Amino acid sequence: MERCLKGDRQAFEALLVKYEKPVYNAAYRMLHNPDDARDVTQTVFLKVYESLDQYDPSHRFFSWVYRIALNESINWLKKSSRQEALEHETADQGDGPEQQADDAQLGEGMEAALMMIKSEYRAVIVLKHVLGCSYIEISEVLDIPEKKVKSRLYTARQLLQERLTKQGLH
Amino acid sequence: MAIDPNIVELINADIDGEIGPADRQELEALLADSPEAQAMHAELSALNSSLNELPDLDPPVHLKHTIMASIPKTEAQQRRSNMLHSLLASPAMRYAGMFAAGSLITLTLVSSDQLSNNAFTDVTGLVGTISSEVPDGPGIQSTRIDRPEVAGRVSLRSSGPLLIVDFDLVSSGPVDIIASYSDQTVWFNGFAQLESPGASISAQSGRVTMQIEGKRRYALFLHNAGDRNISINLQFMSQGQIVYDTDIQYTQPGQTG
Secondary structure, three states: OHHHHOOOHHHHHHHHHHHHHHHHHHHHHHHOOHHHHHHHHHHHHHHHHHOHHHOOOOOOHHHHHHHHHHHHHHHHHHHHOHHHHHHHHHHOOOOOOOOOOOHHHHHHHHHHHHHOOOHHHHHHHHHHHHOOOOHHHHHHHHOOOHHHHHHHHHHHHHHHHHHHHHOOOO | OOOOHHHHHHHHHHHOOOOOHHHHHHHHHHHHHOHHHHHHHHHHHHHHHHHHOOOOOOOOOOHHHHHHHHOOOOHHHHHHHHHHHHHHOOHHHHHHHOOOOOOOEEOOEEEEOOOOOOOOOOOOOOHHHHHOOOOOOOOOEEEEEEOOOEEEEEEEEEEOOEEEEEEEEEEEEEEEEEEEOOOOOEEEEEEEEEOOOOOEEEEEOOEEEEEEEEEEEEEEEEEEOOOOOEEEEEEEEEOOEEEEEEEEEEOOOOOOO
């Protein structure tokens, strides 16, 4: 970190190697579009590099990076109004129960369902299930109390379950 | 029947792997007495499994290089780049300056055994075209490269007697590009790069060698006075190894193959 703060590109590259994949995956799950996820990932790391002097070492580095990643993804959604478009796209996907629904179908259904819940709920799901964060880590990233993390996760799961039920996948 | 919020919290903590031994014992006792709570536990466990099974995706292979190429250079690195601009002001570089100019374009050091041997076409009016991506279309041959060391697109088109090879590339480290052509009636006519000083280029008979690093957009101009069909071999080398090798063809308009 110290080398990074001094503008050492090699040290920054090491951070990039460590966090590129989780940031890309988080952005992809928030946006459901590989091109957008790529662009957001690039923006995240540029912001990280430019804001290194503002990083507070009392917080864990990953939580700072993940917070930037989620904020950038949400900003991207707001800018492009992509969320609304996707809601329309995915609204027609519930074709009723399919007995032979295999894991792949469930995966697609889950991805579609994820895009249909509000971004604040999607963010806790992404932190928990894509980035593998604990309650305390999620509270650090989102800067909300742990109790709120639990209730938000619970609501997010309820909403997902409702969406999947409508699609006949759960 | 609504389930006690305390049980709901314990169920969620359990499936999230964040339950302590005492709470787990309490949950087990509560589940034993409540079929509704058991059903909720099973449903949430299944949902969690589905979420955990979402595939882990690999970022595009060139993303890391693109990011590294985008971050600002340190002052020391910037000073090295500025030195190149100073060198361009020297008499030896003015000659190259005739062939590529424009506010967005920078020239690079060129050493060549051909510069004084042949007639040149002024490419001043063409260099600006490298600021925009070359579209796919008739008369344009292109190839895409997607290697860990170097990624991007190379395209070949013609304009009058000139062949223009556009490079839109990003590399993780220094990469040598060797463009070879066997036709002796073709010669090196100029080189331009977009906002990216720092590359080096040398031209010998039948071969142009460029060294690039980072995200770069270049145009290499070859003079093809006879408008002949030619094949240009492109070799991309990283750390002395060929990492990509391809041929790109120019065919006279109206001919095929």
